[in-house]
Amino acid sequence: MAQAIKRILPTLDRILIQRAEAITTTKGGIVLPEKSVGKVLQGTVVAVGPGARNPQNGNYIPVGVKEGDRVLLPEFGGTKVELEDKKEYILFRESDILAKLE
Amino acid sequence: MAQAIKRILPTLDRILIQRAEAITTTKGGIVLPEKSVGKVLQGTVVAVGPGARNPQNGNYIPVGVKEGDRVLLPEFGGTKVELEDKKEYILFRESDILAKLE
Amino acid sequence: MAQAIKRILPTLDRILIQRAEAITTTKGGIVLPEKSVGKVLQGTVVAVGPGARNPQNGNYIPVGVKEGDRVLLPEFGGTKVELEDKKEYILFRESDILAKLE
Amino acid sequence: MAQAIKRILPTLDRILIQRAEAITTTKGGIVLPEKSVGKVLQGTVVAVGPGARNPQNGNYIPVGVKEGDRVLLPEFGGTKVELEDKKEYILFRESDILAKLE
Amino acid sequence: MAQAIKRILPTLDRILIQRAEAITTTKGGIVLPEKSVGKVLQGTVVAVGPGARNPQNGNYIPVGVKEGDRVLLPEFGGTKVELEDKKEYILFRESDILAKLE
Amino acid sequence: MAQAIKRILPTLDRILIQRAEAITTTKGGIVLPEKSVGKVLQGTVVAVGPGARNPQNGNYIPVGVKEGDRVLLPEFGGTKVELEDKKEYILFRESDILAKLE
Amino acid sequence: MAQAIKRILPTLDRILIQRAEAITTTKGGIVLPEKSVGKVLQGTVVAVGPGARNPQNGNYIPVGVKEGDRVLLPEFGGTKVELEDKKEYILFRESDILAKLE
Numbered sequence: 001m002a003q004a005i006k007r008i009l010p011t012l013d014r015i016l017i018q019r020a021e022a023i024t025t026t027k028g029g030i031v032l033p034e035k036s037v038g039k040v041l042q043g044t045v046v047a048v049g050p051g052a053r054n055p056q057n058g059n060y061i062p063v064g065v066k067e068g069d070r071v072l073l074p075e076f077g078g079t080k081v082e083l084e085d086k087k088e089y090i091l092f093r094e095s096d097i098l099a100k101l102e
Numbered sequence: 103m104a105q106a107i108k109r110i111l112p113t114l115d116r117i118l119i120q121r122a123e124a125i126t127t128t129k130g131g132i133v134l135p136e137k138s139v140g141k142v143l144q145g146t147v148v149a150v151g152p153g154a155r156n157p158q159n160g161n162y163i164p165v166g167v168k169e170g171d172r173v174l175l176p177e178f179g180g181t182k183v184e185l186e187d188k189k190e191y192i193l194f195r196e197s198d199i200l201a202k203l204e
Numbered sequence: 205m206a207q208a209i210k211r212i213l214p215t216l217d218r219i220l221i222q223r224a225e226a227i228t229t230t231k232g233g234i235v236l237p238e239k240s241v242g243k244v245l246q247g248t249v250v251a252v253g254p255g256a257r258n259p260q261n262g263n264y265i266p267v268g269v270k271e272g273d274r275v276l277l278p279e280f281g282g283t284k285v286e287l288e289d290k291k292e293y294i295l296f297r298e299s300d301i302l303a304k305l306e
Numbered sequence: 307m308a309q310a311i312k313r314i315l316p317t318l319d320r321i322l323i324q325r326a327e328a329i330t331t332t333k334g335g336i337v338l339p340e341k342s343v344g345k346v347l348q349g350t351v352v353a354v355g356p357g358a359r360n361p362q363n364g365n366y367i368p369v370g371v372k373e374g375d376r377v378l379l380p381e382f383g384g385t386k387v388e389l390e391d392k393k394e395y396i397l398f399r400e401s402d403i404l405a406k407l408e
Numbered sequence: 409m410a411q412a413i414k415r416i417l418p419t420l421d422r423i424l425i426q427r428a429e430a431i432t433t434t435k436g437g438i439v440l441p442e443k444s445v446g447k448v449l450q451g452t453v454v455a456v457g458p459g460a461r462n463p464q465n466g467n468y469i470p471v472g473v474k475e476g477d478r479v480l481l482p483e484f485g486g487t488k489v490e491l492e493d494k495k496e497y498i499l500f501r502e503s504d505i506l507a508k509l510e
Numbered sequence: 511m512a513q514a515i516k517r518i519l520p521t522l523d524r525i526l527i528q529r530a531e532a533i534t535t536t537k538g539g540i541v542l543p544e545k546s547v548g549k550v551l552q553g554t555v556v557a558v559g560p561g562a563r564n565p566q567n568g569n570y571i572p573v574g575v576k577e578g579d580r581v582l583l584p585e586f587g588g589t590k591v592e593l594e595d596k597k598e599y600i601l602f603r604e605s606d607i608l609a610k611l612e
Numbered sequence: 613m614a615q616a617i618k619r620i621l622p623t624l625d626r627i628l629i630q631r632a633e634a635i636t637t638t639k640g641g642i643v644l645p646e647k648s649v650g651k652v653l654q655g656t657v658v659a660v661g662p663g664a665r666n667p668q669n670g671n672y673i674p675v676g677v678k679e680g681d682r683v684l685l686p687e688f689g690g691t692k693v694e695l696e697d698k699k700e701y702i703l704f705r706e707s708d709i710l711a712k713l714e
Binding site: 160181193196 | 245259260265298306
C-alpha cells in the first residue's frame with residue numbers, strides 16, 4: 001500500500017525544489033487578478049541527489065547547488081511531485097537550473 | 103515450453119520494482135471512486151541488475167538503490183512484467199528512478 | 205548457392221535466443237484459444253557473440269548472459285532467424301535483454 | 307513567497323548578458339521608426355557561471371568571457387530574465403556567444 | 409574515363425560480401441516460383457577494410473570477420489556494388505553483420 | 511546603447527570571413543546580369559577564435575586556418591555579421607570551411 | 613573580388629575527388645543514349661585534408677587514401693566544386709568513401 005512520504009532523496013543529479021509562492025498583492029495591498037500572476041520561476045532547494053555519474057569511473061560528481069539555495073527555474077520542464085503538505089515541489093536535473101539568486 | 107518464473111534477475115542497470123497498491127479508502131473508511139485513484143507513483147525495489155557498464159573498461163557500475171528501498175517512479179516509461187503472484191511489477195532503468203523515499 | 209546453416213555465431217554483443225513455446229493448454233488440459241496465447245516473452249540463450257567493443261582499445265567486453273540461460277525478452281525488436289529445425293530464433297543485442305530468469 | 311532578486315549567479319557555462327539598447331535616433335538626431343530598429347545583437351556580460359563540467363573529472367572549465375566584455379549575440383535562443391531594474395537580461399550558454407567586440 | 413574494377417579494397421570497417429545465390433529448385437528438382445524465393449540473407453566475405461578507427465589514437469581496430477567467412481546479413485541496408493562478373497556484391501559495415509555461419 | 515564595432519574576436523572555433531565580391535563583368539568587360547551572378551563561395555579569413563575546447567582538459571585546440579587565408583565556403587550555413595564598412599562578413603565554425611585556396 | 617583557384621587544399625578529413633568520366637560508347641563503338649549512362653561512382657583522389665582531429669589531443673589523424681588513388685563513391689552526398697578546368701570535382705569526408713579500387 002502507498003505510504004505517506006516523509007522525506008524525498010532525489011537520485012543522481014536531480015534537485016528537489018519548492019516553488020516560491022506568487023506575490024498576489026501589490027506593495028500597496030491591491031490584490032492582483034489571478035491571470036496576471038504568471039508561473040513563479042523562483043524556488044528554494046529542498047534536497048539534492050548525489051550527483052551525475054562520472055562516465056570514466058562511475059563516481060558521483062556533486063551538484064553545484066545545496067539545500068536552502070534560492071534558484072532561478074526554467075519556464076518548462078521538471079517533474080511535479082506532491083507531498084502531504086500540499087506545497088508545490090518540482091524535480092529538476094542540475095543542468096536545468098538557470099542560476100542561483102541572492 | 104515457457105516455464106513458471108521463480109526469480110527475476112534484471113540485466114545491466116535495470117531495476118525491478120513492485121508498484122505500491124493504491125489507497126482506495128480514506129482514513130475515515132470511505133471508498134474512493136476508481137477514476138479518482140490515479141496511477142501510484144511509488145514502489146519498492148524487488149531486485150537490481152549488476153549496473154551499467156563503464157565504457158572505459160566494461161566493468162559494472164553498481165546502481166544507487168537496493169532491494170527494499172521505497173522509490174518515486176516517473177509517470178510514464180518502464181516495462182511491465184507479469185509474475186505468477188499477479189502483483190504489478192515494472193522494470194525501470196536506474197536513471198529513470200526519480201528519488202528514494204523515507 | 206545458399207547452404208544449410210548448422211551453427212550460428214552471433215557477432216559483437218548479439219545474442220541468439222530460442223523463444224519458448226507458448227503454453228496452449230491449461231494445467232487441467234483445456235486448449236487455450238490461439239488468440240489468447242500472446243507472444244511468449246521468455247527464451248533460452250543458444251549462442252552469444254564475443255561482446256561489444258571497448259571504444260578505448262577495441263577489445264571485446266564479454267556479454268553478461270551465457271548459453272542455456274533463461275531470459276526475459278522485450279515485446280518488440282530483435283531480428284528473426286530461420287534455421288532448418290523450424291524453431292523460432294531471434295537475435296537480440298545484449299542491452300535489449302530485460303532479465304535472467306530462475 | 308517570491309523575493310526581489312539582487313544578484314544572479316548563472317550556473318555551469320551560462321552567461322548573463324544585458325542587451326544593449328537600440329539606437330533610435332540617427333547621428334543627425336532623426337528618430338528612427340520603431341519597426342526599422344531590429345533586435346540589437348550586442349550586449350554586455352553581467353555575470354558568468356563557473357563553467358561547463360569536464361566529463362573526465364567533473365571539474366569546471368572556466369568560460370572564455372568575463373564581466374564587462376562586449377559580445378555579439380545570436381539572433382535566436384537564450385532565456386529572458388526580468389530583474390527589478392526593467393532592463394533586458396538574457397542567459398546564454400558560452401557556446402552560443404558568437405564573438406567578443408572591441 | 410571510368411575503368412574496369414579488378415579489385416575492391418573496402419575502407420575503414422566496411423566488408424564486401426558476395427550474396428549467396430537463391431536455391432530455386434527443391435531437393436526433388438522442382439523449380440520454385442520466383443516470387444517465393446525471398447532475398448537470400450546469406451553471403452560470403454570477399455574483402456574486409458582495415459577496421460574502424462580507435463577514437464583515442466586513430467589506429468585501426470581490425471574487424472571480426474575475414475575473407476571466406478559465411479555470414480548472416482540483415483534484410484535491409486548495405487550498398488550495392490556492381491562488378492564486371494555481374495554477381496551481386498554488397499558493402500556492409502562490420503556492425504551490420506548479424507552472425508557468422510558454419 | 512549599441513556602440514560601433516571596431517574589432518570582432520570570434521569565440522571558440524568560430525572563423526570570421528569576408529565574402530569575396532562577385533565578378534560582375536567578363537574579362538571582355540561585359541556586365542553580367544545580376545541573376546546569373548550566384549553566391550560567391552570564396553572568402554578571406556579576417557579573424558579566428560581560440561579554437562574548440564578539448565573535452566578532456568578544456569584547453570583550446572587551435573583552428574587550422576589563419577588570418578589572410580583564402581577559403582572555400584559551403585553554400586549554406588554561417589551567421590551573417592554587419593559591420594560599419596557595409597562589407598559582407600560571415601561567421602563559420604572551423605569544421606564548416608571546405609578547403610583552403612591557393 | 614573572387615579570384616581564380618589554382619589549388620584546393622581540403623580541410624580536416626575532407627577528400628577532393630575528380631569524378632571519372634562516363635563511358636558513353638560500347639567497346640564496339642556504339643554511342644550509348646545519355647539516359648542509360650548513370651552517374652559514375654568512380655573517381656580519382658586529387659587532394660586530401662590533414663585528417664580528422666583526435667578528440668583527445670587535437671592532433672590530426674591522417675586519412676587512409678592518398679593522391680592518385682582510384683576510389684568507389686557513394687551515390688549521394690559530397691559537395692560539388694567547380695574549378696576553371698570545367699571538370700567535375702567533389703569533396704567527400706573520408707568516412708563517405710566506400711572503397712579503394714585496383
